[in-house]
Amino acid sequence: NAGVTQTPKFQVLKTGQSMTLQCAQDMNHNSMYWYRQDPGMGLRLIYYSASEGTTDKGEVPNGYNVSRLNKREFSLRLESAAPSQTSVYFCASSRRQGKSYNEQFFGPGTRLTVL
Amino acid sequence: AQSVTQLDSQVPVFEEAPVELRCNYSSSVSVYLFWYVQYPNQGLQLLLKYLSGSTLVESINGFEAEFNKSQTSFHLRKPSVHISDTAEYFCAVSPGPGGYNKLIFGAGTRLAVHP
Numbered sequence: 001n002a003g004v005t006q007t008p009k010f011q012v013l014k015t016g017q018s019m020t021l022q023c024a025q026d027m028n029h030n031s032m033y034w035y036r037q038d039p040g041m042g043l044r045l046i047y048y049s050a051s052e053g054t055t056d057k058g059e060v061p062n063g064y065n066v067s068r069l070n071k072r073e074f075s076l077r078l079e080s081a082a083p084s085q086t087s088v089y090f091c092a093s094s095r096r097q098g099k100s101y102n103e104q105f106f107g108p109g110t111r112l113t114v115l
Numbered sequence: 116a117q118s119v120t121q122l123d124s125q126v127p128v129f130e131e132a133p134v135e136l137r138c139n140y141s142s143s144v145s146v147y148l149f150w151y152v153q154y155p156n157q158g159l160q161l162l163l164k165y166l167s168g169s170t171l172v173e174s175i176n177g178f179e180a181e182f183n184k185s186q187t188s189f190h191l192r193k194p195s196v197h198i199s200d201t202a203e204y205f206c207a208v209s210p211g212p213g214g215y216n217k218l219i220f221g222a223g224t225r226l227a228v229h230p
Contacts, residue, residue, distance in 0.1 A: 004158075040124065042205055042220035043159070058217070090158055104218060106158035 001026050004107035006091050012113045021076040023091030030096040031039050032074035033058075033104065034066060036087040039096045043090065049074055051096070081114045088112070116140040117208050129229050136191040136224045138206030148189040149218070150180055151206040159205065165189065176200075201228045203207055216229035 007022045025032065030051045035043040045058030047066040050056050063085060065077045074093075078085055087112045095102040122137040140146065147166050151159040163174040170182040180191045189206060206221040 040222050041121075042121075042222045043218075044220070045217060048217065100183075103161055103164075106160070108156075108158045 003027065004091055004105055006089075006092055006107040006110050008110060009108070010111050012115065013078075014115050015082060017081050018079050019081065019112075020071070020075070020078075021089055021091075021112075023075065023107060024073045025091075025093040025105070027093060027095075027105065028071070029093035029105075030071070031094045031102070032068065033092040033094075034064075034074070034076045035090045035092065036060065036085075037090060037109070038087050040102065046076065046089075057106045078112075081112075086112060086114045117146065117210070117219045118223045119206050119208050119219055119221035121206050121224050123224050124222065125225045125227065126194055128227060129147065131195050133194050134192065134200075135198050136204050136206075136226065138189045138191065140187050140189065140206070140208045142208060142210075144189075144210060147209045148180075148182060149206060149209070150174075150178070150191050151205045151220075152188075153203045153205065153223075155202070162191075162204070172222060196226070196228050198228050198230060200226060202226060 004025045033048040034046040037043045045054045046064050047058050049055045049068040052071045067075045090108040092104040094104045118141045120139045128134045141207045149164045150162040152162045153159050158182045163172045165172050173179045178193045203225045205223050207218045209218050
């Protein structure tokens with residue numbers, strides 16, 4: 001099992017350009033998440049998808065959109081990139097949400113720089 | 116709202132010395148507590164978790180953490196560190212039973228183990 005995979009690993013954009021970060025998991029998990037990691041701020045939740053067909057905003061959703069393409073894939077789109085979106089982006093997945101906790105498994109991250 | 120404070124941004128320590136990484140949280144409801152570790156250029160891995168039961172939890176590589184409800188703390192300790200423990204450590208909180216698997220992370224503590 002590859003676990004959670006993310007593409008690309010690195011990306012440099014100019015202000016105003018758009019791009020989509022891809023995430024896929026092969027663990028048959030229902031829930032998927034997108035975080036951004038900034039120095040001194042830990043990880044902050046951008047969007048999450050509790051199950052296929054649903055998406056919800058997290059703590060810092062502005063400037064992003066997501067698509068839960070199917071059970072395996074959850075993409076994050078930047079429509080018009082800004083320097084403030086320079087960050088490391090992590091995708092994660094878990095078995096399901098609900099009354100019991102399910103561990104989140106993280107991908108290796110995408111390092112994005114917006115000039 | 117829940118929040119997590121990691122009291123030290125960096126902790127330098129010599130090999131084989133003991134270490135404590137401090138974490139305090141605030142929440143008005145019962146919570147689950149976690150420590151994640153991030154090795155250089157990698158994603159996050161779950162180190163240990165407190166869901167219920169014994170307040171002392173242990174990981175397979177010698178770390179332990181104690182849930183202290185009265186002090187709202189979940190400090191991470193290891194009696195003797197190795198060079199390989201050099202990494203960034205994140206404390207996180209999630210709503211307890213009945214909540215969703217949304218994680219709130221602290222800002223992280225960078226542990227640097229020196230020979």
